[in-house]
Amino acid sequence: MERVEVAVVGGGPAGATAAERAAAHGAETVLFEQGVPREDREELGPDSTDAAGMLDYWIDIMDFEFEEIPDEVVLRELEGTEFIGPNSAVELTTTGMDASYPRFGYTFHRARMDDWLYERATDAGADLRVGTGVSDLETDLRSESPKGPTHTLTLSNGDQLEAQYVVLADGPQRRITLGALDQFTPPGRSITDQLSPPEANHIAYQEYREFPPELFEEFEDTLKFWWGYMPGETAYPWVFPNDGTVARVGLTMPIGMRLEDVDNPDAYALLDPEDDQLPSGSEYITRLLELEYGDEYDIEEDIPIVEDRGKSTGTETYPISSTRPIDSPVGANIAVAGGAMGTTSAFHEGGYHVAVRTGKIAGRLAATDSLENYNDVWKRAIGDEVLRNVSFADIVKAYEPDDWDWAFDTVSDMQGGSSDNALLNRTYSAGIGATKILGAYKKRKFNYRNGKYVQFSEDDYMY
Numbered sequence: 001m002e003r004v005e006v007a008v009v010g011g012g013p014a015g016a017t018a019a020e021r022a023a024a025h026g027a028e029t030v031l032f033e034q035g036v037p038r039e040d041r042e043e044l045g046p047d048s049t050d051a052a053g054m055l056d057y058w059i060d061i062m063d064f065e066f067e068e069i070p071d072e073v074v075l076r077e078l079e080g081t082e083f084i085g086p087n088s089a090v091e092l093t094t095t096g097m098d099a100s101y102p103r104f105g106y107t108f109h110r111a112r113m114d115d116w117l118y119e120r121a122t123d124a125g126a127d128l129r130v131g132t133g134v135s136d137l138e139t140d141l142r143s144e145s146p147k148g149p150t151h152t153l154t155l156s157n158g159d160q161l162e163a164q165y166v167v168l169a170d171g172p173q174r175r176i177t178l179g180a181l182d183q184f185t186p187p188g189r190s191i192t193d194q195l196s197p198p199e200a201n202h203i204a205y206q207e208y209r210e211f212p213p214e215l216f217e218e219f220e221d222t223l224k225f226w227w228g229y230m231p232g233e234t235a236y237p238w239v240f241p242n243d244g245t246v247a248r249v250g251l252t253m254p255i256g257m258r259l260e261d262v263d264n265p266d267a268y269a270l271l272d273p274e275d276d277q278l279p280s281g282s283e284y285i286t287r288l289l290e291l292e293y294g295d296e297y298d299i300e301e302d303i304p305i306v307e308d309r310g311k312s313t314g315t316e317t318y319p320i321s322s323t324r325p326i327d328s329p330v331g332a333n334i335a336v337a338g339g340a341m342g343t344t345s346a347f348h349e350g351g352y353h354v355a356v357r358t359g360k361i362a363g364r365l366a367a368t369d370s371l372e373n374y375n376d377v378w379k380r381a382i383g384d385e386v387l388r389n390v391s392f393a394d395i396v397k398a399y400e401p402d403d404w405d406w407a408f409d410t411v412s413d414m415q416g417g418s419s420d421n422a423l424l425n426r427t428y429s430a431g432i433g434a435t436k437i438l439g440a441y442k443k444r445k446f447n448y449r450n451g452k453y454v455q456f457s458e459d460d461y462m463y
């Protein structure tokens with residue numbers, strides 16, 4: 001049987017960076033990516049579905065210098081973001097975070113960015129096997145290897161391979177992660193129960209649309225989010241400007257939600273009194289575009305779908321992890337990275353940066369026989385970001401349309417008419433609303449302090 005030092009399952013940003021770091025530190029490394037066809041890539045590659053927005057400080061979290069990212073990856077530099085509530089709106093022109101990148105952020109070509117990570121991994125000496133999936137993983141805890149437990153991976157072509165260390169980076173569907181981790185979970189507390197995709201994930205849908213130039217100009221350097229327009233916890237549509245006059249128009253929503261579950265359907269602008277079920281993703285997008293631009297434009301004619309982009313004819317669907325992270329069973333020589341471990345924010349869905357960082361850490365530690373430090377090291381690297389994200393997700397969990405208006409009005413007051421300032425320092429003049437938002441945020445952060453945001457800790461595994 002073939003034997004390697006480090007095997008990586010899944011080749012998204014977490015897997016590709018894990019493979020690069022492991023190989024760069026001298027380990028014989030192989031990465032398996034099942035391979036997904038896309039309109040914007042000639043050969044099979046990673047899934048690469050993403051609205052592909054990157055905020056300024058996320059580049060630092062990725063531990064990249066902005067200058068090293070190839071020019072063709074960046075589609076549009078951003079100056080800010082606009083949050084639109086049913087009867088309110090607020091614009092932010094700063095993330096309020098220290099960052100080396102001088103602008104608010106940028107949108108990028110996800111497939112090109114992923115391809116660049118592949119180039120780096122290949123250059124470092126990793127063996128990337130695209131088109132070969134992993135169908136099973138079994139761990140031998142009592143292996144005779146001096147480095148402890150080893151793993152047998154069964155591949156989609158029927159071959160088997162033995163690895164000393166495994167980095168699981170199979171994304172939010174966690175096809176291999178769930179079973180692999182359940183080898184070590186106590187009865188009644190399986191990872192499959194806690195991270196089961198329909199419970200732990202949202203579904204995202206997006207379309208690439210060509211906008212008339214005069215309309216595109218209105219948001220060419222701005223991310224737009226509509227909150228309180230569709231029902232469901234952290235369910236919202238967005239528009240992200242790309243190259244030319246193309247924008248990604250997308251949304252995220254809970255999986256399996258039904259109209260019967262919505263308390264006040266009349267409050268949501270994207271629901272129709274005639275609905276007998278919740279709209280599909282594409283119906284939601286059409287309704288959003290009609291609502292915003294339908295007075296002046298014929299949506300299908302003037303803002304058409306760009307069919308040679310995305311996964312299939314200008315559209316794509318993919319799950320997003322919307323849960324809290326888990327620790328990895330490092331005692332079994334396994335690290336879980338990126339979306340598979342639940343690092344993607346349930347609040348704003350940003351996850352590329354934390355996938356890259358956790359992948360880098362996992363690869364380096366596996367290659368240097370120090371994987372036992374993984375859970376501590378990833379918390380030091382991205383713990384603050386996770387803490388912010390899980391705290392915000394908690395606060396807005398039960399927000400109804402009116403609450404979004406209240407929050408955005410409060411944030412506008414906190415800005416005192418100017419959009420260029422750090423919000424949390426301006427609570428005094430904004431009164432009771434601001435104090436309430438800040439108080440709720442501080443309380444959640446306190447409750448999740450010292451890594452308590454982890455929903456399955458290292459001590460919970462049984463070896």
Ligand SMILES: Cc1cc2nc3c(=O)[nH]c(=O)nc-3n(C[C@H](O)[C@H](O)[C@H](O)COP(=O)(O)OP(=O)(O)OC[C@H]3O[C@@H](n4cnc5c(N)ncnc54)[C@H](O)[C@@H]3O)c2cc1C
Binds near residue numbers: 171
């Ligand atoms: C529509 C949408 C919009 C988003 N917008 C943003 C955004 O604007 N900014 C941001 O930062 N994040 C965004 N995200 C989140 C971001 O895409 C994820 O957090 C990120 O992709 C996670 O990276 P990953 O490497 O962990 O997983 P993935 O990117 O999902 O990669 C996992 C890979 O593993 C492969 N795989 C799975 N199972 C197997 C197997 N058994 N064998 C071999 N290969 C396997 C898959 O094909 C896939 O290529 C968005 C996500 C979606 C869906």
